[in-house]
Amino acid sequence: MGRPAGRKDLLRLNPWDARRERRSRSRPFRLGSARRTACYDATFGRASHPLARVSDMLETATEPAVDFELTAEQRAVRDAARDFARKAIDPIVEEIDEAQRFPLDEFRQAGELGFLGIIIPEEYGGAGMGYIEYALVISELAQVDPSVGLSVAAHNSLCTNHIYKFGTEEHRRKWVVPLASGEKIGAWSLTEPGAGSDAAGTRSRAEKVDGGWLLNGAKTFTTHGSVGDLCVVFAVTDPDRPRHQNVSAFVLEKGMDGFRPGKKENKLGTRASDTAEVIMENCLVPEDHLLGERGEGFAQALEILDGGRISIAALGLGIAKGAFETALAYSKEREQFGRPISSFQAIQFHLAEMSTRIAAAEALIMAAALEIDDSRPVTRLAAEAKLYAGETAVFCSDLGVQIHGGYGFIKDYRAEKFFRDCKICTIGEGTSEIQRLVIARQLLRG
DSSP states (O other): OOOOHHHHHHHSOOOOOOOHHHHHTTTTTOOOOHHHHHHHHHTTTOOHHHHHHHHHHHHHOOOOOOBOOOOOOHHHHHHHHHHIIIIGGGGGGGHHHHTOOHHHHHHHHHHHHTGGGGGSSSGGGGGGOOHHHHHHHHHHHHHHHHHHHHHIIIIIIIIIHHHHSSOHHHHIIIIIIHHTSSSSOOEEEEOOOTTTSOGGOOOOEEEETTTTEEEHHHHEETTTTTTTTTEEEEEOOOTOOOOOEEEEEEEETTTTTTEEEEEOOOSSSSSSSSEEEEEEEEEEEEEEEEETTTHHHHHHHHHHHHHHHHHHHHHHHHHHHHHHHHHHHHHHHHHEEEGGGGGGGHHHHHHHHHHHHHHHHHHHHHHHHHHHHTTTOHHHHHHHHHHHHHHHHHHHHHHHHHHHGGGGGSSTTTTHHHHHHGGGGGGGTHHHHHHHHHHHHHEEEE
16 A cells, blocks of 8 residues: 555645645635634624624724635545545445445545545644545545445544544554554444443443553444454543543554454444444553543543534535435436426425525534634534534435435435435434533533
């Protein structure tokens, strides 16, 4: 496998250029610095007198209020992902879905293009980009096959990003570099049979012993649980401490004694994205495989999930767009009563509602991506984006089947697959109910 594409390589190949200084001159949703702060404060409740501040800024600012255009570099990223999805993924979608086969070769190709380390700096083998570019890539992949979009999202946001954020320099060199290139596949195991939305209810245990930690327990619903080379696993290290302070995160490697995949799940949707149990039975994990400090695993997970929710929002956006585009095309071709069904007001209203919700979801996602790229608190906005985009995916996929009628109920049409795939967006990385809880808590904190 060749060296993964970095920023200069991507500029030459695609062409891409993710230099942050160039992005900062022309980014989507970019406001003039003073005006942007005031407008965001007014929108998200962080200004004591937001209307007065916005009014003052509007009188003095000379820059355009909002630029909704992507930069040339961001358009190139989007187009590269679209080209890859259509040429490499589209021809195999039905086959890998039916067989529940993880597309390993195509996943490696995504790594060579830089898609598996988008948000990782170049010095660690990544593309050195931000969440705006990341959301664009996930959305484009999901429009063709949400399974691939989900796998790329989990690999980037969860496993690779967790090790990058909380690992040592040695961890980054040892694990982040091969993950960002696609040489290794990453997994992230938080959920357990008895600890889903209540993630702090983890029962897996890590006992301190000579030479490291002895892990015992089982995790469920792990993306890449049976195909992954590395897995970030959460386990209780301090059972006597408060439950939000007693969990630690470890890196486990494929082939470790006592660490193995369990049952591979037979899923409703996103069937080509591997999902399985992972099991630890007296698994001895070296001391230096601990990520960050002992007892801070739960806090780490919450921070990682902020970024992960943006990627799942982008997944939902891609599914919604895919369902919409297939429904729109079908409505123009399908004739009933002597004319295309797109000429009927009932169908037109469906299409209009789908389009409107997609536009709103995209605005939320890009706003959240910009906030996290600027290192601003994003917990509430990420939850809002994930909630709305996930439910938009379900809404659009449902109407997509309805517009297709009977043909939407058979596998010859992609509408059926979007309908099955969309539901993960309201469940994975926090259900819609949990997103509402997160949003409400952020609001009530003031």
